[in-house]
Each structure stands twice: as structure tokens, then as C-alpha cells.
Amino acid sequence: MALLPSSLASATALGYVALVCYAISTGFYGAYLRKPRPIFGRAATGLAAAGATLNLVALYARSAVLHSVPYRDLVGSMALLGFFLAVISLLLEIRHRDRSLGPYLMPVVFLFLLVALRVPAAKSPPAPELKGVIFALHVTLNMLAYAALAVACALSALYLVAGHALKGGKSLTTGGAASRLPSLRYLERANRTSLGVGVLASTCGFLLGVSWAWRVWRPDHPSWAFDPKIISVALILAFYWAVLVRAHRGAAPSTTARLSVLGFGLVIVSYTAINLFVSRLHTFYR
Amino acid sequence: MSSALVFLGWNHRATPLDLRERLAFSPERAREALEGLFREKVFSEGVIISTCNRAEIYGVTELEDGLTPLSRFLARFHGVEESLLLSTALSGRGEVTVRHLFEVASGLDSMVLGEAQILGQVREAHRRATEARTARTVTNRLFQAALECGKRVRTETELGSKPTSVPGIALSLTGRIFESLAGCRVLLLGAGETVELTASLLVDAGVSDLLFCNRSPEKAAALAAQANGRTLPWDDRVSAFAHVDIVLSATGSQEPVVRAEAVKKLLAHHSRRGPLLVLDLAVPRDIEPEVGDLPDVYRYDLDALGALARKNTAERQGEVPKARSIVDESVRKYEEWLLGLSHVDVVRGLRGKLEELRLAELERYSSKLGKLGPGDRELVERITESLVAKILHGPTVGLKEGDPSERLERAAAVRSLFRLDRLDGEKK
Incomplete structure (x- = not known):
């Protein structure tokens, strides 16, 4: 680990190198x-893989410098989310050879990485109660969930675009960018x-978050369960469960796609606006 | 006497099918014809391309009017009147031949503009001629350049990128809906020729679950037995929409056999996973157009597929100028190479190269030669000049010996061994 950047500035610089890799890959x-x-294709995949590796190294280095988990603030969380997205994208690419x-x-x-690198980092260290396995798992699983739901949103948007192109009537074509989209069945x-x-x-x-909050918040905030963040996440989760169950029961794929896009829109609102401006307890990033 | 590259051919543009059939060459007949042309000294090199749309012969001849003995030979060979052959033939000498072959390989001369198979057919013709040793220096390079040109047109233009036939378009749309046909369940309505043909294409494409549905169940059963499929009662045709991936309909009915309202009602009560592709290949239409308005149902009829075919054909036409400029460039390169094989050109190139080496060596030792007296320096000059002249004598004579193809082979070898092409390039 001697090769790891030893200062916050160099970890950030590494993040920017990852950002450049992602940009060229795009x-x-x-x-x-x-x-x-x-x-x-090979250059795109190679640069995406290089970007993800550098992204991870930058996250690790930042954690090592700050003696903290990477997602102690919005910077780390967004960067971790970007990393998970890149990994899911690469895994789908390798899995489906597409x-x-x-x-x-x-x-x-x-x-995601650009935003992570541009927002100001938290000045104070994370509160001691934010440490521990349960909290770490809570955040990591949520990051993975956000990444997977973002991918689902992208796949849904592609499904709607490709489906629209195929229904295109006079504008229907057999070539062009639309013909290079994955097949509808694959997207679905x-x-x-x-x-x-x-x-x-x-x-x-x-x-896991609820169990952590029960232990940490309940003594000082008896009405912790009514925090807007918790309520919004519970509602969004219920919404997603309904979408998933409907999809598995054979709902029209285009309806599932529309609901998936809507769901991710709600996730963004919950992750940003509610987290930053409405929630009273879930305010780690201020 | 100079040799010339010529071609004589009959293609879909000027020759009716029945005559093209008589002029076709099987691989054995092509070899036989080329051997005959070599025996009668009409050709010293040759390649024959024979497809369902063309029969063309390319070669190198030393005869002043090589095309007349060639057509005479072919008339005899095929047992067709020479006047009939000449009235429908395309022919050319020199650059015209090169350009024609490059256009053929690029798909610019094909019946379906930009079709891909012709490149493989040109490659196959060249392979067979190489095996039979009838393709030599000039034709080898000609066909290699033609294949290269064809590949460039394919990759650098959109000439062949979009299908222009109804089955090709249907297949292309299918690929955009399902990643693979294997594992798809297909419902076929009708029992006519279209359904039979499509069923065999689907089986070839990996479809293993075919449901045949026809008013007369016996015909459906016969087709199902043939394609290893299953039959479905005619009355269940709409309910099957809930659990198939593709519906293909080609009945002879004068009325729609699938109503939009019935499909709508079915899909409202039965959940189905994934998109549904509906291909209505019947005239008049079998499936009401409104079926295509339902979510995740993609319906195409002959009108839509035909319109796409016309649109793609027009788009291919738009790519012709781009393809022609690639052909022009390839022809220019080939002609430059061919001109470089002339005896005078090769000897001049070789002389220049050796003279350059001689002067370079003298320059290299100039400080030592400077110590010599004027007489000695003159002597060294003369010795080196004489050495160059003696080295040149052998190749100069050798390049004039043998038949035209042997001479060209030697010229190409000299150019390559002495790196004369590189020298030319540097000068340019």
C-alpha cells in the first residue's frame, strides 16, 4: 500500500484521473x-475498467488518509455509487457480451464521479456512532441498490426508446443508432x-438501517421512525416491490419500464432533496 | 508485343436468365475452359467468376485483339452462337477491366445493390484459379486488390448495411426484438407456401417451438410433422397470443382472421412476459392494424416491410458516390502497380537504384579517394560504373525472356526484391 496516495489532495487527483478515464471511455x-x-469497443471497455480501478483506489486512499469509511460524506458516497455503477455496467457487458x-x-x-469531486468534502470527522459493521453494511448495500436501480432506470429508458423506434411507422428504420440498441427482450x-x-x-x-437507528437514535429521538427520509425510503421500497412483483407476474414490459424510470426519479429526490433539506436525523452529509 | 488485361462477361443487366444458365461455369467447367484458353494461347493468366447473376472471364492476353478469339472459344465451349454471345456480352481491356471487377466485388454491379455474397463469390473464384495455377502475377494482384476494394466499400460506406428484401427486413426487425430466435415460440397462421418456407427458415434459425394453426387442420398437421412442430385448433388462434413470442400470418382469407378487439381483451386478462412480434404477410391483411397499437406488440405488414425495403434501397443509392470514389482510388493504385511492371520501367528503376548505391558508396569513401590522383579517381569511377552495368545485364535480359506472365512475374519479383516500390513512393 506504499504506492497509495498519502494525502487527500493526491487521492482527489487520482479521482480526477478516473474521471478522465470515464470521460474518454464514454x-x-x-x-x-x-x-x-x-x-x-476494446478501448471503451479498457478505459471503463481502468476508471473503475482508479476510482476504487482513490476511494480506498481517501479512507486511509481520513481514517474513515469512504462514504463518510457526500463526496465518498457519490464516488462509491459511481464505482458500483461502473462495475455493474462492466459485469453486464461481460455477461451478455454486448x-x-x-x-x-x-x-x-x-x-456521479464529477459531482463527487466537485461538492465540498465534510469538514468534521464522522460521528463515532456512524462506525460499526451494521452501519457499514447498511450504507454499502444501499449504494449497491442505488447503482442497480440506476442501471434498471437506464435499461428501462433504452427499452422505451427502442420500443418507440420499432413502433415508429414512417420513421421505422433497420439501421442507425436505434438498430444498435440491445434487443427489447434483453433489455426487459x-x-x-x-x-x-x-x-x-x-x-x-x-x-439494517432501521436496526441501527433503533439502537442509536431511539434514546434521544423517540419519533425517529417518522423522519422524512425513513418514510420516503419505505414508500419508495414499497413502490419498487410492487413494480417487481407485477413484472414477475407478467406486466407489460413498457409499463414496468416507465415505473422503473419513475422509481429512480423518486430515489434521486430521496437521496438529494430529502436527505439534504428535509430530513432531521439522516443528515450526515451537511 | 505487349500483354493486356481483358474481360468478357454476361450479367443480369444485359443477358436473359436462360442464356446465363447456358453460360454458367461449374468449378470443373471453369477449369476446363481456362485450360483450353491456355492451350490455344488466348490467355496466359485467367480467372472465371460464375454466379447465378453473372458469368465473367478475366485474363491476360498477348493477342492484339484478344477478345475475338476469346468469344470464339467460349461460343465453341458452350455451344452457343457467337453472334448471340457478342450481342449480350460486356467486355473491356485495361483499366475498364479493372474497374469492372472492382465494381463487381463492391456490389455496385449486383442485382441487389450492395449485396454481400458477391465478395465471397469473387474470393472463391480467385481461390479456385490459384489452385489451378491459372491466376498468376497480374490476376492475383487484380483479385487481391478487388477483394480489398470490396471490403473497404463494405466497411467505409453504408452500401450493404441495411437489408432491402422483405425476409431480410423481417429478420432484421426480429433481431431488434429478440436477441436470438432460439427459444422463441412462434405461431404460424395459414398453411400456404409462405408459411411453409418461413417455417423451414425458422427451424434453420434455431426455433424449436412452432405452433401451426390453419382452418383445415390436416394441412397444419402436415406442416407440423414436416417442421417437428405442433398444431393448434383454429379457434384458439387468438388465445395463443398470450404465450407466443412471434405470430406470422399468411392465410388466403379475404377478411382479417385476428381482430384487434379480441387481442386487446385477451392481453387485458392474460399477463404475458416480453414483447410480441406480429408479422402479417397476407394480402389482404390477416391481422387488424390496430393490434400494433397495443403496448409491447410490434406489428408489421407487407406494406410496412415493403416501404422499408424501398427506403433502404434509396439509402443504398445515396452511398453509391462514396463507393465509387473508393473504387476510383483502388483502380488508380492497381494501375500504378501494373504500369510499374513494364520492362522499361523496371530496368529504369533498377538502374536508378544501383546508380544511387554506387554514388553513395563513392561519397562514403570520398575522403580516402581524395588522396588518389585524378587518373586513379577516374579509374575507380569507371570500375564502379562497369560493375553496375554488369550487374544490370542479367536482369535486363532476363526480364525479356519467357511468356508474358513469366516476364511480369520476374518484373514483380525484381521490384519487390530491390524495394523499387518503396523507392517510387519516396520519390512521390
């Missing part, structure tokens, strides 16, 4: 979508899988 994915030359998701997922990864299946992973991880993360 460019190559875009080029690959327009003209599927193997060299573009690069057509990269052009849509990699810009999201880029944006991958969407269900991502939703499943996201909902399960989120449920476990939520239950």
Missing part, C-alpha cells in the same frame, strides 16, 4: 455506437434482474 462507447469497430449499454451507462458514472430481462438486485439490496440495507 467517447469511445459513443464512437462504437455509431461505428462498431472492435478497437473502439457493449450497447456502455454508451448510456458510462455518462451516468462520469456524472436485464431490467427485471437489475430491479431484483436493487430491491433486495435496498430492503436489506433499509432493515
